[in-house]
Amino acid sequence: MTSLNILSGGAAQGLVRGLSEPFKAQTGLGIDGEFGAVGVMADKLRAGTAADLVILTQALLAKLAEGNLVTPSSIADVGRVETALAVRSRDPKVTVKTETDLREVLRSADAIFVPDIKASTAGQHVAKVLDQLGIAYEVASRLKIFPNGAAAMRELASSTATRPIGCTQATEIIATDGIALSGALPPGCELVTMYTAGVTTRAAHPQEAAALIALLTGADHKELRQRAGFTG
Template identity: 65%
Template sequence: MPSLNIFSGGAAQGLVGGLAAKFRESTGLEISGEFGAVGAMADKLRSGTPADILILTSALIATLTREGLVAGGSITDVGRVETALAVRDADPPVSAPDAASLRQAFLQADAIFVPDTKASTAGIHVAKVLQQLGIADEVANRLKIYPNGATAMRHMASSDALRPIGCTQATEIIATKGIRLSGVLPKGCDLATTYTAAITTNATHAREAQVLIDLLTANDHAPLRVQAGFLEPEK
């Protein structure tokens, strides 16, 4: 069966998966492609790897539009995703209402599971927060860095660490079995990232890509977006 090829940040994987059946019913196409660090997804597109649709940060979509790789008229915000903390299902929750308690939470963990600290939105932010809290060097050997947040969370779920903690996009935490959301990062350390969908200029299935964008952003699917961890876009 032919498929719509997607390059997306891992933050949108759960939401796209939840709409895949409706998309198939509407278009006859499956959804294939990759979900990962947004920087890596953008580089794949730049290298000439074909894709029909992108779901990346709004800032990166704007850059790719200026580079002539995105059809400007197709750009549509899907929603905002907060960077958050994760614990395993069997572990006690971690509360971090302020920077001091967040610092303590990281220091008490014997393993800190995070996405790529150079190419992923959440990973870059985590690295910045650790520097901000003055503990980057102290916890460096406890960082468990994976290509994207979904992979980091899966490894955390099966970890034999005694006191692991995860930090990535809330949507990736919610979508992973064996772990649970333990609160978003506190004010001053927080990050809410707007994710935006767009059709590539060389899309083979541009019409079907627009169908998926319409499904992702439909008013009727607002509860699904909330369930997946998305907040409404800023007006």
């Protein structure tokens, strides 16, 4: 079966998966591609990886459009995603209302599961927050870093640590079995990221890519976006 190829931040994986059947019914195409750290996905497109559609942060999409890799008129916002905390489903949720709360939660964790701290949106933010809280050196040996948020959350789910915690995009937490969303980061440490979709200038299936963007952003699927962890 012919497939639409996408390069996407991991934050959108659950939403895309939820729309695969409606998309197939509308276009006859499946959906193939990669989900991962947004910086890695953008670099893959720049390096010539075949893709019809990209779903990345708003800032990255703008840069790719400037570089003539994404068609500007096709770009549309999908929704905002919070960076949040995660615990194993069997563990009690943590309450984090202030920077002090967050500092103590992270200090008490014996394993902290995060995505790539250089190439992923959430991972970069985690590194910044640890510096801001003054505990980056203290917790460095407990950081468990994975290529993307989805991988980090799967590892958190199967962790045998006593008090593990995770931090990544809320959408990746919601989409992973065995873990639970434990709330957003507190004021002063929060991050809300707008994710945006666009058709690539080298798309083999530009019309179908535009059709998927319409599904991703359409009013008919607002509830699905909310369940996946996207806000308006």
